[in-house]
Amino acid sequence: MDLKIAGRKAIVCGSSRGLGRGCAEALAAEGCEVLINGIDAERLEAAAEQIRADTGATVHTVAADVTTHEGRADLLAAMPDPDILVTNAAGPPPKDFREIDNKALHTGVEQNMAAPIALIQAVIDGMIARRWGRIVNITSSSVLTGIAGLDLSSGARAGLTAFLGGVARQVAPDGVTINHILPGMFGTDRLQSLDEAAAKRQGITFEEARQQRVAAIPAGRLGDPAEFGAACAFLCSEQAAYITGRGLLLDGGALRTNF
Structure with missing residues (x-):
């Protein structure tokens, strides 16, 4: 299937490895110009070289921590007018909820809620002006079901989902969609x-x-990160223009619920 996004510009955060890289590879394979990001410059450049070799796509790199104001500024300086934004950041390490102090709480919320919101605020008006945009947030299946020890990550990602619920409906008439992918294992x-x-x-x-x-x-x-990337690419496609404000659970059936 031709997803009709060749030539679109895409920022994919946290994409030197893992699920973010799966998304970057899939978008590059569809002909997007992709900016990939990570904090390890050597690993990031190696990933970019491989994606270029595999897809022939134009791939830019920005080694930066997007959970910081400076990191986000570097990202947007390199690609100020993306058509596609995929937000992604590592979650806090597993920890018993009793051990989460105020500093850790604020750090977790900054990483998994505030930082994605800041990036979306920075790019969404450009998408609205162009009457086309796709935003995909990589969250977690723990948004739907509690996972002991991941309480801070779950709470911040659930907060992001709730925050963007109204935003997704607000920008839908302008051709901009906002969705979430909830990975399991x-x-x-x-x-x-x-x-x-x-x-x-x-x-x-x-x-x-x-x-x-x-x-x-x-x-x-x-799950295979390539499967995750394929789902992300579809949500960024022309064919997915009628899907917004939704969370797509990819967990191999692990969450045993019908709805």
Whole structure:
């Protein structure tokens, strides 16, 4: 299927690896001009070279922390008029809710709620003026179901979702859509660290912790970031123009609910 977004400009945050990279690769494969981002400059450049080689797309890089004002400014200086924005940032490390102090609370909200909102505020009027825009926020399945130890990440991402609910309806008449993708368990470095922590906590091997996790997924496996990227690209397509203010759950059936 031709998603009809060739030539569109896309900023993909946190895209040197993992789910963000999956999104960047999929958009590049559709002919978008893509700006990828990460804090590790060497890894970022390696990712850009690979995406260019695989897709032939124009790929820009900005090594910056987008959860900071300076990082966001660098991103927007490199591509001030994106047609597509994919927000993404690592969540706070797992921690018992009793151990979350005021500083950690504010940091988590800044990373997973305030920073994406600031980026959206910066680009949305340009999208409205051009009568076309796609915003996709990478959140988490924990927005829908509690995951012990990820309370701060869940709360901040749920706050982002609620904040943008009214915004999505406000800008829909202008050809701009705002949606969220809620990943379950994908084969990423983030999940690697979570399973390593679970193994240590339970006194078992990493392989045993990973088997426990996979056993809870009806699909019987972890998700592939390329699958996630394909879903993101579709939400950015012309064909998805009637989808807005929604969260797409990608979890292999792990959340056992019909609605």
